[in-house]
Amino acid sequence: MKELLTIAIDGPAGAGKSTIAKRLAKEYEIVYVDTGAMYRSVALYMLEHQIDLDKEKAVVDALNHVDIRIVYKDEVQHIYLNEEDVTQKIRQQSVGEGASKVSAYLPVRKKMVMMQQEMAKKTSMVMDGRDIGTHVLTDAKVKIFLSADVMIRAKRRYNELLEKGESADLNAIAEEISERDYRDMNRDHAPLVQAKDAQLLDTSNMSIDDVVCAIKKIIEMR
Ligand code: DC
Numbered sequence: 001m002k003e004l005l006t007i008a009i010d011g012p013a014g015a016g017k018s019t020i021a022k023r024l025a026k027e028y029e030i031v032y033v034d035t036g037a038m039y040r041s042v043a044l045y046m047l048e049h050q051i052d053l054d055k056e057k058a059v060v061d062a063l064n065h066v067d068i069r070i071v072y073k074d075e076v077q078h079i080y081l082n083e084e085d086v087t088q089k090i091r092q093q094s095v096g097e098g099a100s101k102v103s104a105y106l107p108v109r110k111k112m113v114m115m116q117q118e119m120a121k122k123t124s125m126v127m128d129g130r131d132i133g134t135h136v137l138t139d140a141k142v143k144i145f146l147s148a149d150v151m152i153r154a155k156r157r158y159n160e161l162l163e164k165g166e167s168a169d170l171n172a173i174a175e176e177i178s179e180r181d182y183r184d185m186n187r188d189h190a191p192l193v194q195a196k197d198a199q200l201l202d203t204s205n206m207s208i209d210d211v212v213c214a215i216k217k218i219i220e221m222r
Contacts, residue, residue, distance in 0.1 A: 001157075005124040005206045006139070007219065008132035011146035012192060013096070014153030016203050017128040020146065022125045023212045025075075028219075033070070033119060034077055035129035035136070036099065039110045040090035041081045045100030053101040060107045068115065092155050093176070100180045104187040105213055115189075130184055133195035142219050143198035146211070152204045179198055186205060 007024060009017050018034055019117055025032035043053065045066045051058050069080040078087045089095070102108050109131075116127065117134045118131075127136065134144035154174035159169040184192040194200060203211050 007126040008140035039099040131190035
């Protein structure tokens with residue numbers, strides 16, 4: 001059987017993980033799995049059912065009613081929450097913040113990680129998140145940790161919003177990103193940390209092409 005190519009990409013919010021992972025998926029003709037979308041879907045369920053995200057027991061009790069499914073349409077990941085396609089809905093900033101909260105709870109993580117590991121058994125993929133190299137795909141062929149200066153990450157997000165015609169406040173975005181970093185890095189279970197065998201790439205002064213090129217070199221050296 002042909003060896004699977006698994007690429008794990010971790011890093012903080014706004015480091016460019018999804019953009020880079022999508023490019024790599026195209027180049028290598030493999031699947032892209034955005035694990036943040038799974039935590040976002042859990043958060044969306046809780047928000048839509050007025051469940052207090054700060055109350056672990058309430059979130060964990062409701063978890064049984066959360067059914068998440070990933071489907072690919074024209075090579076694009078669609079995420080279904082209880083049969084509803086929530087791919088767009090989960091991109092709201094409040095859902096991202098909520099995802100950062102619910103992802104701190106162990107039963108939530110266990111449920112998501114099990115699904116992610118199951119997916120990776122069958123097919124080559126590039127998977128991005130916060131704990132892919134450290135917990136989900138510990139045997140990944142290539143592990144990358146993407147980072148960038150917080151103000152640069154905030155500026156990227158700010159530009160994205162302006163391009164979409166939305167208003168944005170750069171300092172507020174930077175603050176929100178810093179809070180999310182802190183929560184993701186300081187939780188008890190599977191906090192965001194660079195895996196020992198991951199290659200660190202600081203993308204602060206790199207273009208998307210530069211990053212893709214650097215990762216391709218790393219892959220080809222393995
Ligand atoms: O990558 P993202 O912004 O869509 O992720 C949303 C939140 O989900 C992030 O702040 C932390 C959590 N998350 C996680 O804990 N583990 C993952 N593998 C992916 C995301």
